[in-house]
Amino acid sequence: MRDEAYETNDIFLVAAKVISSTILRYRKLKATRLKENDKCATPNVSDHSDISLLLEAWKPISMGHKRRWWDCVALPDDVDSSDESAFRMQIRELAFTSLQLLKAAIFDKECEPLFSLETYGHIIGMFELNNLDLVVASPVEDYFLYIDDLPYTEKQEAEQVTQPFLDALGDDYSVCCQGTGFFPLQSCMNHSCCPNAKAFKREEDRDGQATLIALGPISKGEEVTISYVDEDLPFEERQALLADYGFKCKCPKCLQEET
Structure with missing residues (x-):
């Protein structure tokens, strides 16, 4: 698990940034509401957590497709399928250890729901499934x-x-600087093995932004889709990879190849 910890350390840092930025947004929203209440001479907002404000602060992240990290992380080639349950339990324990360190550093009682293992696992899973390579x-x-x-x-x-x-x-x-990024618009797009668009990141694009490029004509009202996996892989391999996303692809290409 030491190698796994080294390889995934960056994803823990990104998850920590998500939680800390959400806390900051919550604090700003609460401060704004307090000022508005003072101006209107209405009772002050309680010092306790306001779940509506916390949900509002969480909104920029909530649109990303999320599964728990230990449920969606791909099984390494050197782990036998018979050991999958033990592997996923180890991954869960790794996330738990990371979360305890994060709690010790920035725990905020008013934002306590952000520090549950379930939430933390879904945040990491969001990056596991939606990240895009980029260059800055x-x-x-x-x-x-x-x-x-x-x-x-x-x-x-x-x-x-x-x-x-x-x-x-x-x-x-x-x-x-090379790394990965989470882009809300891209994360909301559905998959197809015959996509009409691609989330594109050229090496010369060094602004940290991603671009969606049409792969062909797209009609008005037609859904824009991207491929979550290499669409040139054989049918069985594509389906196995897409299983991590929790669905079986039934795009025209898969339906044709399945029969």
């Missing part, structure tokens, strides 16, 4: 470009500090 420009390179554009005197002063770092980094200072 190196912030270090952007910083050095900013230094280059400074007036001469300021540039000289700045380079006295930054030049040793630039020398130490060498050519690596311009390496782009």
